[in-house]
Amino acid sequence: MSAPRQDRRLKITIATLTRRRPEMLARLIGSLGGIDLPANADVRCLVVENDKEPLSRARVAEMSPLSNGLTAHYVQEDNLGIAFARNRAARDAIAAASDILVFVDDDEVVTPEWLVKLVAGYRSGGARLLGGPVLVAPPREELSGLQRVIHQGLAEHFRAKQLAGSGSRTIGDSAGTIIATSNWLAETGIFTDANIWFDESLGSAGGEDMKFYREVIAAGIPTGWVADALVYEEQPPARLTLGYQFRNARDKSVTNLWDKVERGGKSRWRLLPKIVLRSLKVVLLAIAIPFTKGKTLLPMVMLAGSVAGQAGLFFGYRSRQYTNVTGR
Known part of the structure; x- marks a missing residue:
């Protein structure tokens, strides 16, 4: 019988998908190099490039190992579509014998205590799929008047979305909040035992994490929310229209x-x-x-x-x- 999750040494893969965003990817990897590492855990990073060409392989190699000693691994998934790349990350995590797969997006940066808090949330409850808040990062460049209005509106929208239902969401119950892969932790057993995977038929439509969450709920798998495990999403000018x-x-x-x-x-x-x-x-x-x-x-x-x-x-x-x- 395996040790309870509070005491078990965990193997964790932190994965991100990327496609033609080298500067954002570098900032994410840099922030992962600044995270505190949870006790009693072995952590590795994985970059899945969803493209026909391995455009980011050299960048990932030159940034590894990270400042905190983490190694960044790289794989290329040339079947274009987010679900293909997410399933590739899951298969890689399973092949590495990881107990836990964590997703964060390549347009985000994580806070130093993010992973520690996410894993503490997992260890302290019974949830097998957990999520946390995504907030808007400060702008990185000078914005026009309209861009500032949109950026401020997005910041307020993201914060209100994270606060909505905050009283009912707990480490042991996500209370119906769809857990997006922008800040996501799951047991790899959901893939291997429950046979729930990301729907590759969605192609480039998105929504694969929403469908995954609904299938997890339908299977009776407990979900949770870690309110203080924060990540910040960048809003480049192309989105501020x-x-x-x-x-x-x-x-x-x-x-x-x-x-x-x-x-x-x-x-x-x-x-x-x-x-x-x-x-x-x-x-x-x-x-x-x-x-x-x-x-x-x-x-x-x-x-x-x-x-x-x-x-x-x-x-x-x-x-x-x-x-x-x-x-x-």
Whole structure:
């Protein structure tokens, strides 16, 4: 019988996927070199490059070992699609006999205590899949007036999203909050024993982590939330446009709805009253823009995008959200 998780020595793989963002990847790896390492654990880093060419292999090799002694391993997954790359990371972690797979994104940086807190959350409860908050990183360059409005709006949106339901989310219960792979810890046994993997049929649509979470819940696997394990996501100028925010909200909305429809849990026709009501709210938010000094601008655009995603369901629209890379 294996030792309880509180006492067991854990093997941990921290994985990130990357595609044509060498500067952001370097900043993430640098931040991983500054993390505190949890006691009674063996930790390794893994970069999965989702591209036809091994463009980041030399960069990863020259940055390893990291400042704290971690080794950064590199693999290339040339089947394009986030789920292919995530499953490649899972297979690599399993082959390395890792008990735990952790995901963080290549456009993020982690706080020094992030991993210690995430692993402490895992050890202290019974959850087999856990997540933590993602907040907006400070801008790295001078922003225009509109970009500052969007950046500030995103910072407030991310923070409100993380605080929503904070009273009900615990280390032993994620309380229905979808655990995104931007700050994610799971037992590798979910793959090997429960046979739950990321859905590769989604291609470049995104939403693979949302579907994974729902399958975990359906299998009765306990999930949890570690509120103080923080990571920060960069917002490059390409994302600080109203067009990008509209498309991002649209594609996330339609991907979520397709998943519900295809699982038989939602009729698209029931959306019509909601589309009408939310469209009216878009108008109200637009009217309020001059009276709120622009604070309702971003919520208006994001809600309009979400409504467009709902309407797109009726026309067979499918997201290709991750075809284009933003950031450097």
